[in-house]
Amino acid sequence: MNPQSQPSTPSYTINCRMTHEAAALERLCQVVRIRGFRIATMAVETAGEHLDIALTLEGTRPIAMLQSQLEKLHTVAEVALAAGSVARSRSA
């Protein structure tokens, strides 16, 4: 993409619920990275058997692509894109 017409990287907030298993967070982070996003903030809370993870992500690829890849993970129960989360982060 042309950096001049795209001066800043879009940023998204995603909330994700997944089973609390051995490699849960690594699995999540690996998919985020390989599908072209950068984690800006990450908050994790344990909720019984689950982990609730709130992520702020930056990336120029379509977020729907990441969302569907995260949903494919066997231990991911839910992925929600926070409404109106598409903001521009600082200039790339």
Add this chain to the structure above:
Amino acid sequence: MNGAQHILDAFHRHNISTVFGYPGGCIMPLYDALVDDVGVEHVLCRHEQGCALAADGYARASGKLGVCIATSGPGATNLITGVANAHRDSIPMLVITGQVPSGLIGTDAFQETDVLGMTLGIVKHSYLIDDANSLPTIMEEAIELAQSGRPGPVWIDIPKDLLLSEAADAPFPQPEARETASTDLTEALAMLRAARKPLLYTGGGISLAHAEDSFRAFAESSALPAVVTLKGIGNPGKHNPYNLGMLGMHGSRAANKAVDECDLLLVIGARLDDRATGKLDGFAPNARMIHIDADAAEINKLRGADLAIRGDLNEILKSLADALQAEPLAISDWQKQCRTWHTTGGFHAADNDDPMAPITGPAFIRQLSRIAPDDTVIACDVGQHQMWVAQHYEFDHPRHHLTSGGLGTMGFGLPAAIGAQFADRNSTVINVTGDGSFMMNAQELATIRRYNLPVKLIVMDNQCLGMVRQQQELFYNNRESQINLDDNPDFVAMARAFDIPALHIERTDQIRRGIETILAYNGPMLLHVAISREENVWPIVKPGASNTDMIDETARTAKASKEQVA
């Protein structure tokens, strides 16, 4: 029962009768349990990569789950290429590795590696067992998961102490009914009927969904011109008059032309991989697209679909076939046009009339295709020979063509052929390989001998890494770099050292007898085929270019004459 016995119990419950593995320290309790087991045949390969690729070949040829087993540390790391191969081609696989005892994890113990961490990117899912009582349930879940939806490898890493501990039986709930599609077949049919130049584009998803028969019925009742990806070869059947063959980087001019001209692309069970589409901007520029797939994440991944249908391919194809049978499409001009392209721009390698002429790759594969029995399974390796098989061998079923599509793993062919032969002891299985690829898993000749598998091996020896040489010639100004293999071992003598008879041929008039001899031999046999070092695969699209910019042999001749002038 201890953990190891629970694993075997799960194998029995799921009719898993063949597994491929290699023992070692941390997996010994499972090997000990195997001693008393009568239901499972354990195949000992000679390298864990061979085990994983054999399990992959077994799964591809049979449509069943492939299972491989290894020890911790180097056993597990040796599996990785084979598991990645299965992951990229969505092959159902169960991987079981021993791990160091629970208390030693994280202490840099002997043969400890972080298998779970290391394999995250190449599995559909993975487990590190931390409680023996969870093992029975996890085995169930893993076996179901590996085969459902988009299939793939599921890896279970089990500390040695948990293989030995007693574990309680678990209730085995029936897997939940799978989600069915929210289909919109009426709209798909309307789009098909509105199109003047509709084209069918299918990939490996057809056989992954076990939808070969319903696809064949649909292709016949729709009479749609059809192109296939490398993994979709065989889907339309060799007698389908509208089968244009493979598209993409080494596809036919006819297939790429049809994609370029079509006004509706019906994509079924395919990912729109870059080797198939070429530069996406130039791909099917005039077409609307219907994308039918079992995997939601593939829809709109690379190119937006005008209509997306997710769900069970068998059901969808049956409904579409019924509708089109009742009221066929009126596309005779387009069908005629595609057949003309196929005649002028399909793969039609001529036989060489000169009996003394050196053997060429395409002519050899054509002969093989004519002589080998119809249900022959060809397990390819990776390189030029793989493309000649894809272009010139006429497959009538997708499970007859085993090829490493997504990962392009040299060394795939020999172990995959072993797996395929275990899937059906009576079928004819041929590994077509190159001199480079053959050496990547040549140790598995010992496996062929040990189990007396009648696998036929055809080594197409151009004394170099041909596919790399070709790209260096065409795209790197002919600056050859590290592709020379003219010091290969004597492959005939090498086969014989494994007690496998072998034959060498080099002239056109020897092709037929060579092929007939190995096919008639009652056991494994190797045919060493000397071919020219300079031969290329034509046509070719430069990586990253559009499929309409195909280069063929004239490019090389033009370049050679320019060089002569200079």
